[in-house]
Amino acid sequence: MSILNDISENLQRGKAKVVKELVQQAIDQGIPAQQILDEGLLSGMNVVGEKFKNNEVFVPEVLVAARAMNMGASLLKPLLAESGLKASGRVCIGTVKGDLHDIGKNLVKMMMEGKGLEVIDLGTDVAPETFVETAQKENCSVICCSALLTTTMGVMGDVVKAAEAAGIRDHVKIMVGGAPVTEAFCQQINADKYTPDAATAADVAVELCK
């Protein structure tokens, strides 16, 4: 579908305003929000990621693409959130210490809110103690950790240890995710659930909050 290609191309060029307009047009044409996200925005971001890896684009270009991604995704939020039955429960979410990537974390948050969960967003560069203190103070059933760097994913293990030290491990579950994270890593650090994408993360969080 050419409008989805246009979204992807303009995202790659960091044209945030155009991306926003095209996303609105795609919505108006009746294209499902999930398809706009997957085949327009995320497809463009994947190309940027590959070019970044190959040193064909650099941090400034990636940042403007990320901004375009977030602007487009903000229009999709209410549509992705239309999930019928609403669940209840409270979770906190953040990208772990040392890591500033927040696009995936924001998508996970968006999907969880869409399912009716109350999500406390701690932002990026979040210390293990902050996750644990927030879960204690705010009565969260789940701590959700996102990491995009192989150098920061280990911090998720520190979150598990901090939760154990605080004595909350029996009633607060820990979910982990992000591109370098795997099921094996989740088990290795003794976290509760790994999910590969935002939609699955939201479904699992709803189950854990029950």
Ligand code: B1M
């Ligand atoms: Co960065 N970066 N980056 N970057 N960046 C990656 C991650 C990288 C793979 C690029 C590459 O080399 N190919 C690479 C990591 C390599 C590695 O660790 N092995 C990398 C690097 C090296 C860096 C820097 C070190 C570069 C530098 O400065 N030299 C630096 C680090 C800064 C820091 O964090 N301290 C850096 C900086 C940046 C920007 C700031 C420029 C920008 C971030 C902007 C922002 O987030 N606001 C950026 C970006 C955008 C990327 C890429 C291109 C795209 C990431 C992204 O947003 N993807 C990325 C390359 C790539 O991934 N192809 C790259 C889209 C997003 C929707 O996917 O976050 O995976 P993702 O989320 C998915 C799932 O993983 C899952 O759901 C989401 C959707 O379904 N998910 C969860 C995520 N969290 C979850 C939690 C869950 C469950 C599922 O449960 C709790």
